[in-house]
Amino acid sequence: xxxxxxxxxxxxxxxxxxxxxxxxxxxxxxxxxxxxxxxxxxxxxxxxxxxxxxxxxxxxxxxxxxxxxxxxxxxxxxxxxxxxxxxxxxxxxxxxxxxxxxxxxxxxxxxxxxxxxxx
Amino acid sequence: xxxxxxxxxxxxxxxxxxxxxxxxxxxxxxxxxxxxxxxxxxxxxxxxxxxxxxxxxxxxxxxxxxxxxxxxxxxxxxxxxxxxxxxxxxxxxxxxxxxxxxxxxxxxxxxxxxxxxxxxxxxxxxxxxxxxxxxxxxxxxxxxxxxxxxxxxxxxxxxxxxxxxxxxxxxxxxxxxxxxxxxxxxxxxxxxxxxxxxxxxxxxxxxxxxxxxxxxxxxxxxxxxxxxxxxxxxxxxxxxxxxxxxxxxxxxxxxxxxxxxxxxxxxxxxxxxxxxxxxxxxxxxxxxxxxxxxxxxxxxxxxxxxxxxxxxxxxxxxxxxxxxxxxxxxxxxxxxxxxxxxxxxxxxxxxxxxxxxxxxxxxxxxxxxxxxxxxxxxxxxxxxxxxxxxxxxxxxxxxxxxxxxxxxxxxxxxxxxxxxxxxxxxxxxxxxxxxxxxxxxxxxxxxxxxxxxxxxxxxxxxxxxxxxxxxxxxxxxxxxxxxxxxxxxxxxxxxxxxxxxxxxxxxxxx
Amino acid sequence: xxxxxxxxxxxxxxxxxxxxxxxxxxxxxxxxxxxxxxxxxxxxxxxxxxxxxxxxxxxxxxxxxxxxxxxxxxxxxxxxxxxxxxxxx
Numbered sequence: 001x002x003x004x005x006x007x008x009x010x011x012x013x014x015x016x017x018x019x020x021x022x023x024x025x026x027x028x029x030x031x032x033x034x035x036x037x038x039x040x041x042x043x044x045x046x047x048x049x050x051x052x053x054x055x056x057x058x059x060x061x062x063x064x065x066x067x068x069x070x071x072x073x074x075x076x077x078x079x080x081x082x083x084x085x086x087x088x089x090x091x092x093x094x095x096x097x098x099x100x101x102x103x104x105x106x107x108x109x110x111x112x113x114x115x116x117x118x119x
Numbered sequence: 120x121x122x123x124x125x126x127x128x129x130x131x132x133x134x135x136x137x138x139x140x141x142x143x144x145x146x147x148x149x150x151x152x153x154x155x156x157x158x159x160x161x162x163x164x165x166x167x168x169x170x171x172x173x174x175x176x177x178x179x180x181x182x183x184x185x186x187x188x189x190x191x192x193x194x195x196x197x198x199x200x201x202x203x204x205x206x207x208x209x210x211x212x213x214x215x216x217x218x219x220x221x222x223x224x225x226x227x228x229x230x231x232x233x234x235x236x237x238x239x240x241x242x243x244x245x246x247x248x249x250x251x252x253x254x255x256x257x258x259x260x261x262x263x264x265x266x267x268x269x270x271x272x273x274x275x276x277x278x279x280x281x282x283x284x285x286x287x288x289x290x291x292x293x294x295x296x297x298x299x300x301x302x303x304x305x306x307x308x309x310x311x312x313x314x315x316x317x318x319x320x321x322x323x324x325x326x327x328x329x330x331x332x333x334x335x336x337x338x339x340x341x342x343x344x345x346x347x348x349x350x351x352x353x354x355x356x357x358x359x360x361x362x363x364x365x366x367x368x369x370x371x372x373x374x375x376x377x378x379x380x381x382x383x384x385x386x387x388x389x390x391x392x393x394x395x396x397x398x399x400x401x402x403x404x405x406x407x408x409x410x411x412x413x414x415x416x417x418x419x420x421x422x423x424x425x426x427x428x429x430x431x432x433x434x435x436x437x438x439x440x441x442x443x444x445x446x447x448x449x450x451x452x453x454x455x456x457x458x459x460x461x462x463x464x465x466x467x468x469x470x471x472x473x474x475x476x477x478x479x480x481x482x483x484x485x486x487x488x489x490x491x492x493x494x495x496x497x498x499x500x501x502x503x504x505x506x507x508x509x510x511x512x513x514x515x516x517x518x519x520x521x522x523x524x525x526x527x528x529x530x531x532x533x534x535x536x537x538x539x540x541x542x543x544x545x546x547x548x549x550x551x552x553x554x555x556x557x558x559x560x561x562x563x564x565x566x567x568x569x570x571x572x573x574x575x576x577x578x579x580x581x582x583x584x585x586x587x588x589x590x591x592x593x594x595x596x597x598x599x600x601x602x603x604x605x606x607x608x609x610x611x612x613x614x615x616x617x618x619x620x621x622x623x624x625x626x627x628x629x
Numbered sequence: 630x631x632x633x634x635x636x637x638x639x640x641x642x643x644x645x646x647x648x649x650x651x652x653x654x655x656x657x658x659x660x661x662x663x664x665x666x667x668x669x670x671x672x673x674x675x676x677x678x679x680x681x682x683x684x685x686x687x688x689x690x691x692x693x694x695x696x697x698x699x700x701x702x703x704x705x706x707x708x709x710x711x712x713x714x715x716x717x718x
Contacts, residue, residue: 003563004304006157013545013566015573025576027515027548034533035494037456038514038523043576061512081539081546101546103515103539115493118533128692128710171706174693182696322701333664341665345639348700356706420703423632427717 017100026093027103028058032111032118035065039103046094050087058106067111079105132173140243152241158304161369165242168364171356179251183258190262190346197339198269207335208403209274209613210604215340216276216466217397218328219267221293224284226260228297229253229312236305248357252313255350266343274609276465276600283465286580287593288571289393289457291521295568296390300383302564307379309361315383318358319424321351322416323391327398327406334404366431373432378560384436385553389520396453399479400471408482413446438553444529447483451491456525458498459510463585465595467604470499490532507603511585513572517550518565519557524550542566634704634715635670643698650681666700675704677713 003009017024024046029039042057054073062068078085081102088096098104113119126134143151155162196202206212230253237249264280271277284290300311316324329344331337365372395409406412425435436442454468461468471479476495479487498508514523515537528536538555539548542562549555558565574580575588582588589595599608614620636651638644644667651658651669658671669675682690692713704715 003561004158006154006304009563011563011567013543014569016545019577021578023576025573029515029535029537032533034527034535035508036510036512037452037459037525038516039535039537040512041515041572041576042512057512064508064510101548103537103548113533114497117490117493119494119497128708171708172693172696173708174696178693182693186697325701330664345665345700349696349698352696352699352702355702359705423703423717426632430718 015101020100024093024100026053026057026098027101028061029103029105030062030065031105031107032113033062033065033067034113034117035119036062044093046099047092049090049092050096050098051089053093066114067108070111071108075108077107077109079107128173131175132170135175135177136170136247137243148241152239154239154305155241158306159375160306160365160372162242162365163368165240165244167367168242168244169360170244170248171360172353174251174353179254183254186346186349187258187262190342191265193342194265194269194339197342202338203270203273204616205336205338209609210401210467210469211331211335211337211403212270212274212609213276213466213468213604214328214331214397214401215267215270215337216274216600217393217401219263219277220280220283220287220465221290221393222324222328223260223263223267224281225293225297226256226263228294228301229256230260232297232301232308232312235301236308239305245361248353248360249309252354252357255354259347259350262343262346266339269339273612275596275607276467278596279594282594286571287465287595288463288575289460289522291569291571292393293390295521296386299386299564306361306365309357310365310376310379311383311386313354313358314362315358315380315387317351317354318362319384319421320387320391320417321355322420323412324394325351326412326416327394327409330406331398331402334406335402362428363431366428366433370432377433380433381437382557382560385438385442385557386520388442389517389522389550389554392449392453392522395450396457399450399482400454400475405475405478408479409450410446410482413443418443437556438551441529441551441553445526447486448490448527448532451479451483451487452525452527455491455494456514456523459508460514461603462509462511462601463589463593463595465593465600467602467607467609469604470495470502486532502603502605513575513585515548516570516572517554518547518568518570519549519554521568521570522550524548526550631672632717633670633672634675634702634717635668636675636702636715637666637668637700638695638698639700640665640667641698643694646682646685647677647695647698649685651675651677654678654681671715674714674716676715679711 015025020043022045023043026042026044027039028042030036040061044053044057051073059068062071078087080098149156233249233253233256237246237253240246240249267277284294300308303311325344325348329341332340332344362376365376398406398409398412421435425433457464458468476492480492501508516523524535524537526536528534536551537548538552539546540555540558545566547558547566549558575582580588580592586597589601590597595601604610638647640662648660648667648669652660654677655671655675658669658675661668677692677695679690679692692708692710695713702715704717707714707716
């Protein structure tokens with residue numbers, strides 16, 4: 001719907017990928033681990049592979065959680081923007097559709113957080 | 120010589136406001152008041168506007184001056200008698216840090232907002248009410264700063280509120296709220312601020328902070344609160360009047376007003392989540408729980424109000440059921456968030472004491488012991504081991520309310536109520552369906568939002584490391600303003616004031 | 630079904646007179662004392678009358694003086710030289 005305005009009103013989105021100096025935003029949510037109060041916001045290279053991003057960004061992000069040491073990359077079940085997703089180990093993020101401001105959701109079977117409340 | 124009769128209240132008001140107005144003879148009304156029509160609100164007859172308080176400028180100055188004299192006398196007495204030493208505990212001061220950086224700048228924004236719309240209405244009654252409110256809001260901004268300035272001499276985190284309001288990550292929540300309202304047209308501005316904020320939700324801001332001050336020995340803030348509340352009574356009547364006026368003037372206004380009520384109830388509710396955690400976690404002496412406050416000040420009071428408005432075809436706000444259900448959760452979820460990002464806040468955070476957790480368990484019998492006590496006990500253990508938890512990764516923010524996407528589904532408080540959309544090739548994320556709907560109604564507004572986390576990643580906040588952002592860009596003094604209350608300079612100062620000797624390493628009193 | 634109007638004001642020297650006057654003119658009103666504040670609620674209508682207040686205070690009183698002490702109100706306001714009325718329709 002158009003914004004009601006006093007003159008012609010157009011807007012440029014503030015967070016286009018070109019504003020991020022060759023990098024892109026990627027959100028990662030570790031399901032059932034609400035110790036982390038919200039999904040992570042990460043700045044990553046679109047040319048990185050997912051295993052690289054896992055090592056450089058995701059593992060450090062989840063490290064404070066006691067279950068993080070048990071997380072194995074190969075056992076992770078992924079969703080990309082709400083759809084089941086089977087990532088490729090060698091393709092870049094961008095090449096396999098993990099584009100700017102995409103959200104990856106990680107489920108780690110058998111690891112469902114602490115205290116029976118997905119903490 | 121005939122004695123002149125004294126004008127009665129209604130006559131004086133008529134002469135000094137309405138009768139100072141005139142019909143333009145050589146300019147078009149639509150040129151003098153160019154912003155009245157674009158929102159689609161139809162006003163048939165401005166004479167339908169009722170002025171409940173009928174305050175003229177001479178009365179205004181007289182009563183306001185009297186309030187100011189009383190107020191500043193108390194500020195002086197407070198400062199001269201070291202009133203800051205009489206508060207319950209220095210943890211209380213952190214609620215003032217949140218207030219000064221989060222709320223006081225909104226008073227100033229309101230001053231600017233009402234000044235602007237006070238020029239936009241062709242009805243004299245509305246102009247007068249807005250102009251007086253503009254001065255009231257400037258007064259509130261000033262008196263709040265005076266009330267809290269004494270604390271700035273003795274505690275950390277209060278030193279640069281205006282800059283922090285403009286830059287610090289969590290303060291974009293209140294800032295964007297008012298920017299949204301001020302960039303709207305005059306009728307939406309009044310619906311957003313006068314009605315939704317100053318009438319429907321006002322007690323959920325004022326009672327927590329002002330009663331919180333009273334219960335925790337903060338005479339300066341209590342006195343400010345009472346002094347401001349008599350202004351607020353006038354603001355509340357403006358809110359009720361604008362809504363009834365718009366609804367009575369033309370039936371075409373009803374769906375427009377309904378949309379605004381839905382939007383601004385939700386934006387106000389999200390803004391108030393900061394207050395929920397303040398009530399439940401930041402007051403050493405508790406007033407009431409957020410849940411109790413919500414039940415009294417929204418569910419009951421709002422119920423009576425929307426019953427009144429039903430005759431116009433207005434329904435209660437669209438997502439109110441979600442807000443009502445969330446009353447058992449949001450304070451705990453917000454404190455969780457600020458606890459883990461306490462390295463980047465201008466106020467301290469801490470784990471609640473055992474007796475506080477007992478109070479929380481009693482007030483939240485369905486949720487606290489099951490979902491929230493375990494995490495606080497976990498983090499307390501970690502802190503004692505030397506691993507006080509800080510989340511070192513930036514969070515995803517909601518594109519509309521700009522709060523981290525921390526809110527959960529009504530049916531599952533362990534699952535985020537995140538949703539997203541693609542608009543003109545770009546993806547946007549939201550904390551809830553309600554925020555997603557606000558975006559969908561006016562996407563051009565929100566695609567421009569300045570999200571603090573994204574700004575950091577663009578390199579616009581210095582850094583690139585978070586500590587440098589915090590100190591250089593946010594002006595938060597590392598090791599003074601931030602981190603846990605336990606071990607802070609504020610705690611040390613408080614112990615000195617109270618003559619409490621800290622325990623030494625072997626747990627013997629020194 | 631009840632629909633309460635309410636007024637809350639500071640518990641200071643003026644409060645006693647307001648409570649006395651309001652109680653006299655509104656027998657159905659409920660008075661509640663809270664820390665530093667008095668809250669009065671009534672079903673559908675509440676009136677503060679200048680004449681009653683002047684009788685209690687033993688001096689002339691302006692209805693608008695009440696603005697100095699009021700904290701919060703709920704209901705439609707009607708104010709003139711002689712009355713301050715809160716009501717729901």
